[in-house]
Amino acid sequence: MPRTIKPKLPPLLERKLSKTGQTRGADDDVIFQNRVSRSNTVLIPFHQWQANPKLRDMSNQFECGYIVLISPKDYFSIKKPSDYFSEFDLALGENALVFYETRADWETYFPDNYGWTYANSRTAPLGGQYVARVPANTSIDAVRSQKVNLGYATQSLKGAGIRLYEYASKKTIKECRLQLEAIFWLCVDAVNAMANNGMSREDAKSRKLLILKEAQKHGLLDFEKLRSKRIINSQNHTICPLCLKELSGEEFLNRLAQPEGREVPDLTVTQVNLFHIEELKYGAFNHRQYNLGWGCHFCNVVVKDSGIYPTLSWMQEVIAKNKETGYLK
Template sequence: MARLPKLPRLLAGKIYKTGQTRGADDDQVFQNRVGRNSTVLIPFGVWQAHSNIRVKAYENGYIVLISPTEYFDKYGQDISVFGLEVGVNALVYYEKREDWLMHLPENYGYREPNSRTSPLNGQYAARIANTTADSDKRINRGYTNSGLKGAGIRLYEYADTKALDETRLQLEAAFWHTVDANEKMLSAGMLQEDIDCRSKAILDRSKELGLLSYDDLIGARILNAAKELVCPLCLEPISAAGMLSRLPQASGRERHDLTVTEINLFHIKELAFGEFNHKPYNLGWGHHHCNVVCKDVGISHTLDWMKEVLGRNAIVLTE
């Protein structure tokens, strides 16, 4: 696609960041806000339970995390039957202090890895919380230095480069269906000719790639019957202004570094192990608060819960 007029910085950043994972702090084994096509971390139980994740081609590889109890006690350090080898595509992952004390990695000659791709050049990682006892300090081992912080991303957040490119394109196409996109882009400093040029190019390219099926977008609760962008949970039409301004903060609780906007990325079908749901026709834009209500349980379960809540309150109001 030819170079297009630029979007306002906040909106451009918002669309770009849809291809990144959620945050993670230094006490977690996950990487902090990196591309969804990064190295994937797979719990051993999930590896066993879902055959489709074992045959998927991950662009930057995968690491299976197995607990010391399973690895040492149950399988006697042999997990080759599962297509795994510690230090190659798997790590012993310590989360419990009793496992650490029972199976000290030094006793097996194990060392911390220095690679996220095979071979890992190490056999274990640890993220063990501290306790109130002075001797029980937090144990963070493996993928803790500035050049290699975090072992990888959560499996259910993974998407390949093609999916990332397509979803970003479709999400911008969806944005141009906001009820006031033209008006708000003018207010944000874009020229009318630039708005016309960019919106037409994005919509044409989306249609060309099969990313602008209105039946599918409406069926997925991304657009309404009038082809307006809506919040997938509450179905209220979305204003472009909500994607260009920060979320209002409660008086006395202001934070200078708040980066949350009123309208956020919204997964129609929730992210889950064994599924790869960061893909076209499963991503829309929704209210921050609606997204918080849905959490990771999905729209359908949330609506069922809301129906129960309203039903109980209807009884109370009639008493």
């Protein structure tokens, strides 16, 4: 049977869906990679590795491997670091690095004193024993105040890896993208929105049917589950998980309004953004099926990494205090 070819989406929506499989942004002065696949090399803080046997047990499931990071202060507080590391299946320069973040650590445990070199490989051997991201300091002399970015700092190799809690396998990324597109098509005006933005109405209807059918086939369109997760409402229409407003397909493509005098010419933020129902955090891999929806940009900003229910509790307190003091009737 010939494979059914899906009509193409408008470029802006296609990019929005593709970006759901990428990590958040990161600038040159941090250890993390900037907007790369969620299946990339994972950076794991040593205290997380040390305290979490389940994490160690699943380490071989990271598709591009992992690197454990430990601070110089913690590393040198261990009586026999190499022996201790081996108890946790770690070896400096193989799957672990000393990570310099403060000027005090850089000067107290200067890596040259130990014959160390900085690493530049994401797979074993890592090419060195440490990586450094020490910010500039204006309180000391000019030479010592310069920032230190060593390891994974070249144009072609920026960042050692991704945040542990942002990880998702290639399979999960693919299924999440499919589910997120299906959720988009549940917007009450999705077909009209696509017809107004480059697709023919027939193509929009065709792709909607194909995506919903494919999502159903892969167990990604359980309406009851989507409702319980605040992703759709009782009419099976897409909603913002925080304010519960029905979302319009047009909002996925409309740029965010900017305050006068503070306009940015290359703004790409739209009115609707990816929304994690249970927030990204250590101890869980929450970029997963049935934990992703679409939400209002400002609702997303409010929730950030706090989670929906803690945010709602905080909002209740704010409203109650404003009523109590007479500012809100």
